[in-house]
Amino acid sequence: xxxxxxLQKIPKLLLPIVIVYGIAFGWxxxxxxxxxxxxFFGVVGDTTDIPRSFNLLFLYGEAIGIIGMxxxxxxxxxxxxxxxRHAIRDYALGLVFGLLMFSIIWSxxxxxxxxxxFVAFDGSHLFWLVLFFFGYxxxxxxxxxxxxxxxxxxxxxxHQVTLAVLLNAVFFSFLHIANPGFDIYAASGLFLFxxxxxxxxxxxxxxxxxxxxxxxxxxxxxxxxxTAVSGLAGEKLVLESLPxxxxxxxxxxxxxxxxxxxxxxxxxLLVILxxxxxxxxxxxxxxxxxxx
Numbered sequence: 001x002x003x004x005x006x007l008q009k010i011p012k013l014l015l016p017i018v019i020v021y022g023i024a025f026g027w028x029x030x031x032x033x034x035x036x037x038x039x040f041f042g043v044v045g046d047t048t049d050i051p052r053s054f055n056l057l058f059l060y061g062e063a064i065g066i067i068g069m070x071x072x073x074x075x076x077x078x079x080x081x082x083x084x085r086h087a088i089r090d091y092a093l094g095l096v097f098g099l100l101m102f103s104i105i106w107s108x109x110x111x112x113x114x115x116x117x118f119v120a121f122d123g124s125h126l127f128w129l130v131l132f133f134f135g136y137x138x139x140x141x142x143x144x145x146x147x148x149x150x151x152x153x154x155x156x157x158x159h160q161v162t163l164a165v166l167l168n169a170v171f172f173s174f175l176h177i178a179n180p181g182f183d184i185y186a187a188s189g190l191f192l193f194x195x196x197x198x199x200x201x202x203x204x205x206x207x208x209x210x211x212x213x214x215x216x217x218x219x220x221x222x223x224x225x226x227t228a229v230s231g232l233a234g235e236k237l238v239l240e241s242l243p244x245x246x247x248x249x250x251x252x253x254x255x256x257x258x259x260x261x262x263x264x265x266x267x268x269l270l271v272i273l274x275x276x277x278x279x280x281x282x283x284x285x286x287x288x289x290x291x292x
Contacts, residue, residue, distance in 0.1 A: 013163070017167060020150075020151060020154050020155075020167070021151075021167075021171060023150070024146055024147075024150055024151055024171055027065055027068070027069060027146055027150065028065070028146060028175065030064060030065050030068050031061070031062040031064055031065030031066075031142050031146075032061075032062075033061065033064055034057060034058060034061035034064070035058050035061070038054075050233075052128065052235060055132075055135075055235065056131055056132065056135050059132070059135030059136060059138060059139045060134075060135055060138055062138055062139045062142040063138050063142070065142045065145075065146070066138065066141060066142050066145060069145055069146075069149070069150065073150070076153070078153035078154075078156050078157050079149055079150050079153035079154070080145070080149060080153075081148075081149060081153065081201065081205065081206045081207050082206060082207070082208070083205070083206050086204070086206075086208075087206070087208050090204055090206060090208040090209040090212070091208045091209065091211070091212040092212070093209055093212070094200075094208065094209040094210065094211065094212025094213040094214075094215075094216065095212045095213075095215070095216045096216075097209075097213050097216075098212060098213035098214065098215065098216030098217045098220070099216045099220055101213070101217065101266070101270070102216070102217050102220040102221060102225070102257075103220070104266065105257060105260075105262055105263050105266050106220075106225050106227070106241070106257060108262050108266075109250060109251055109257065109260060109262050110241070112250060112262070113244055113245075113250075114243060114244060114245065114250045114251040114260070115227075115241040115242060115243060115244060115251065116241075116242045116243075116244050117239055117240070117241050117242075118226075118239065118240045118242070119238075119239060119240075120226060120236045120237060120238060120239055120240045121237065121238045121239070125237040125238070128223070128235065128237055129223055129237050129238070132219065132222070132223045132235055132237070133215075133219050133223075136215045136216075136218045136219040136222075137211075137212075137215040137219075139215075139218070140211060140214035140215035140217075140218055141207075141211040141214075141215065143172070143175070143214065144197065144207045144210050144211040144214055145207065145211075147168040147169075147171055147172045147175075147194060147197075148168060148197055148198055148201045148207050148210055149207055151164075151167060151168040151171055152164045152165070152167075152168045152198060152201060155167060155168075161202070164198070165195060165198040165199075165202075168194060168198060169191050169194035169195050169198060170191070172190060172191075172193075172194035172197075173187050173190040173191045173194065176190055176230050176231070179230050179231030179232060179255065180231040180232070180254050180255065181228070181231045181248075181252075181253050181254030181255030181256070181259060182231060182255055182259075183248065183253075183255070183259065185248055185249065185252070185255075185259040185260065185261065185264065186230075186231070186252070186255040186258055186259035188264055189252075189258040189259055189260070189263050189264050189267060190230075190258060192264060192267035192268055192270075192271055193217075193258065193267055195271050196267060196270050196271050196274060197210040197213065197214060198210075199271065199274035199275065199278060200213065200274070202278060203274065203277065203278060203281065221234055221256065221257060222234025222235050222236075223235045223236070223237040223238065224237070224238045224239065225238070225239050225241050226238065226239045226240035226241045227241045227252075227256050227257050228252075228254065228255065228256030228257075229256060230255065230256060230258060231254060231255040231256060234256075248260075249261040250262070
């Protein structure tokens with residue numbers, strides 16, 4: 001009943017939603033300041049073949065967005081959910097879960113004949129692997145701060161949990177709409193991914209775990225397994241996974257693994273599992289309160 005009630009309020013909330021989305025879009029533009037300036041002065045032309053160092057610069061450049069939001073919203077723990085308690089533990093768990101999740105999906109697609117895999121690693125790639133790991137950690141944390149921090153936190157302040165989850169997931173999917181290969185499969189995959197990240201925030205009370213999960217997912221997607229990163233060319237530093245078919249449902253096509261039906265199914269199962277855990281956690285809390 002509470003979910004239906006919240007959804008019925010959406011028409012009255014259209015203006016606030018537009019304002020929140022507008023502010024979030026503004027922050028996303030701030031994070032893209034470096035590529036914008038480089039593009040304006042013609043430093044970057046063909047975005048399909050960007051030098052590795054420029055890719056790193058763009059990833060690290062998103063720290064501008066994190067710093068800006070941290071300064072502007074300082075003291076607001078719902079928009080900046082970075083408690084020190086359990087931070088290391090939650091971040092480490094996120095890295096493990098992210099790598100495990102991606103590996104499972106990639107392995108299933110590979111077993112179904114979706115990839116032709118080549119080894120791309122050599123000793124010189126170790127240096128780049130470290131740099132890209134931290135680069136994706138920054139880039140992913142900004143997206144989490146924007147969606148699971150600002151947008152989700154805005155609606156959590158108003159005790160509208162359903163809207164907090166759905167609206168940040170919609171915006172997260174929208175952020176990738178201009179990426180090559182974006183279609184209904186990619187949109188649903190991104191949406192389910194965002195729902196799962198939102199559930200992680202609700203379970204932990206912070207975005208350390210979902211930020212780490214997101215970072216490891218992108219790092220595994222590009223540098224480790226050598227697939228496209230949400231439609232964008234990924235650095236192939238360990239493996240190179242070439243799709244054996246143009247069939248979007250199997251390998252995700254041009255968009256990459258997130259656009260595959262395999263990924264959608266696994267993410268849906270994760271969302272269901274986390275939903276069950278959230279319900280169990282809520283009931284346990286209610287029982288504890290009633291006992292007191």
